[in-house]
Amino acid sequence: MQKTNRILDVNHNNRADPVSDLVSIHGGHSGEFCNHAQGSLEDIIKAYVKKGFSWVGITEHMPPVNDNFLYQDEKDAGLDAKKMYRLFARYFLTCRKLQKKYAPLIKIYAGFETETYTGSEQFIQKLINTFRPDYIVGSIHHVNDIPIDYTIDLYEDAAYLLGSIDALYCEYFDRQYEMIKRLKPSVIGHFDLIRIFDQDYRLRLKKDVIQKRIRRNLECIKKFNLILDFNVRSFSKGGSEPYISESILLQALELKIAVVPGDDSHSVETVGLNIEKGIKILKETGFDTKWKNPAT
Ligand SMILES: [Zn+2]
Numbered sequence: 001m002q003k004t005n006r007i008l009d010v011n012h013n014n015r016a017d018p019v020s021d022l023v024s025i026h027g028g029h030s031g032e033f034c035n036h037a038q039g040s041l042e043d044i045i046k047a048y049v050k051k052g053f054s055w056v057g058i059t060e061h062m063p064p065v066n067d068n069f070l071y072q073d074e075k076d077a078g079l080d081a082k083k084m085y086r087l088f089a090r091y092f093l094t095c096r097k098l099q100k101k102y103a104p105l106i107k108i109y110a111g112f113e114t115e116t117y118t119g120s121e122q123f124i125q126k127l128i129n130t131f132r133p134d135y136i137v138g139s140i141h142h143v144n145d146i147p148i149d150y151t152i153d154l155y156e157d158a159a160y161l162l163g164s165i166d167a168l169y170c171e172y173f174d175r176q177y178e179m180i181k182r183l184k185p186s187v188i189g190h191f192d193l194i195r196i197f198d199q200d201y202r203l204r205l206k207k208d209v210i211q212k213r214i215r216r217n218l219e220c221i222k223k224f225n226l227i228l229d230f231n232v233r234s235f236s237k238g239g240s241e242p243y244i245s246e247s248i249l250l251q252a253l254e255l256k257i258a259v260v261p262g263d264d265s266h267s268v269e270t271v272g273l274n275i276e277k278g279i280k281i282l283k284e285t286g287f288d289t290k291w292k293n294p295a296t
């Protein structure tokens with residue numbers, strides 16, 4: 001630990017702003033282990049070192065529970081649940097090796113990002129017992145087993161089956177609440193991802209039925225002392241602010257919940273992309289930028 005601190009000091013001296021370290025609590029998806037990412041994990045870690053990051057959480061996606069949850073691009077690539085499980089096992093082995101190899105240069109946390117759908121809970125427990133991650137990012141990319149951030153058509157299908165976009169939000173936040181209570185992940189990934197294809201999200205997040213669910217989930221996050229991922233990947237996907245949106249960010253501040261930047265990188269090029277922009281928002285909103293790390 002002492003060693004790491006000394007290296008952090010070096011980074012401090014090189015940076016214009018000595019207060020806030022560059023960190024990412026959610027990222028490092030690589031083409032080596034994820035079909036919709038690019039680049040080797042080692043090259044991605046080297047990019048974090050080069051950019052002067054103090055620490056980074058590598059949080060590859062968990063493999064699907066079964067073939068029903070393969071994404072189209074994975075099917076097209078000839079992958080199946082079994083192959084993806086083996087790939088995930090290799091991911092953990094590789095990540096642990098790189099964690100040791102780069103320890104003098106950067107603190108790496110080896111984790112994974114979850115899915116939330118039928119059968120995921122037991123499977124996640126099995127993955128935790130088998131691979132012993134440093135932490136997990138609890139994410140929701142499905143509602144009623146339909147992917148909500150993959151295509152706008154699937155998003156609309158998910159809303160149609162529930163009757164409205166409002167109902168889709170409610171269901172998303174209810175599933176998230178269950179996930180937080182049962183799994184208690186150190187980090188909640190892109191808390192309000194459900195707004196991804198919704199132009200009217202700012203108003204919708206404030207609707208009573210939705211806002212009370214958001215509040216309930218935030219209070220639960222506070223109770224368990226978990227961290228919110230401030231996910232800046234939205235900027236590179238055309239969004240005007242990170243996940244979480246400003247109205248939720250202000251509530252997190254009020255509740256004194258730790259919010260930590262995540263670049264959700266999926267390639268060497270997206271390592272650290274827009275992270276300074278995210279840090280600036282957190283600073284200006286009044287957050288403590290002595291980032292809580294995911295292993296505490
Ligand atoms: Zn991904």
Ligand SMILES: [Zn+2]
Pocket residue numbers: 113139141189190
């Ligand atoms: Zn995600």
